[in-house]
Amino acid sequence: MVTRNPARPGRRGHDPESVLSIAVSVFNERGYDGTSMEDLARALGVTKSAIYHHVPGKEQLLARALDRALDGLFEMVTDPRAASGPAIDRLEWVVRQSVRILVGRLPYVTLLLRVRGNSVTEQAALERRREFDRFVSHLVKEAAAEGGIRADVDPALVTRLLFGTINSITEWYQPSRGASADDLADTLLTITFDGLRSDA
């Protein structure tokens, strides 16, 4: 049996992992459709054809990246901390955890949020994402029913705006500069749960 050797023989250079991570960063700069295999090759410092030695093709590159984002989100759905306790507390945990995943897997989540369903790969990712949205939406409804969040706003609308706020982080966040994931989550929860206005 051939086990993958970490220090394998042969020429050293790229492997599927490094190709993926560089490809995703280019996808996020120029957009998936706006990125050619030539663009990727240039960013990798190799020829176009070399990419096919590591990865079956462009769309597989996208599929692997999207799975990486979605797998993170679905770990949350099955976590016991999302299943018991007051809904408002579970919602807070899900929000905080979402920010953590978004920051921890920033390039992959960024790519996911820009998918529009142009291929079967993208449509499958969209469907998984919708499933996550339903999970969160249900949680917000519970929090509203338990009186944890204000009763004068539509829970479905709250869900959209709340996760719109979270997802917008991908538009500007840079891991090097700025706050950590936890600090960011703190600020976001303060604003969304207690409001911007002073006093209140």
Added chain:
Amino acid sequence: MVTRNPARPGRRGHDPESVLSIAVSVFNERGYDGTSMEDLARALGVTKSAIYHHVPGKEQLLARALDRALDGLFEMVTDPRAASGPAIDRLEWVVRQSVRILVGRLPYVTLLLRVRGNSVTEQAALERRREFDRFVSHLVKEAAAEGGIRADVDPALVTRLLFGTINSITEWYQPSRGASADDLADTLLTITFDGLRSDA
């Protein structure tokens, strides 16, 4: 002098305006780079070459659409209602007005928010958008300095999250179903200014 006659002679069919509006809706479905001139032709019910009778090319179509969104935003910057009074009130007005423009020019603003700078056209649009962001950012700083919004959060971060929330509306809003622009702005302001939590 030749004035453009509204009921002009000749074969009736598309004009630059109808081409633009249909093109933008296709751009938003498939993404600008993911849309071919064939796609546009199919949506218009004509041949590829017919499009060039109305519009100089694909990129000009994008440029005109982006200007339509940006012109709306900059009308706000020069409005006297954004220049006098307590900063918190001006901020509230700008937020409400932003939602109105976003809803009123939904397809154009949606397109603008997805631009990443792949061409000079896109770069120019990004620069105008950054200028608008600076205007809003300054307003939030004023509101913080005047004590209108809470002092324990970074104004720059507040700006990003606040407009992240607003811009996320483009991800789901459908003019036919759901709330009007003003109702939507009311809910958004309630949540962002007073918070989700009940009581408070």
Added chain:
DNA sequence: TTGTTTACCGAACATTCGGTCAGTTGACAA
């Protein structure tokens, strides 16, 4: 009926696209 204006078609264009393949290069182990 004729002339003018506008909208459009169909064929072709140069270029770029994602992808294939046979062969070469370089690092390590034996």
Added chain:
DNA sequence: TTGTCAACTGACCGAATGTTCGGTAAACAA
């Protein structure tokens, strides 16, 4: 030194891309 394995090159393919152009069809005015 030789063999092996992975990484890579360069030439190439068919299809799709945005755009051009010469000619045509339809609506209106005269």
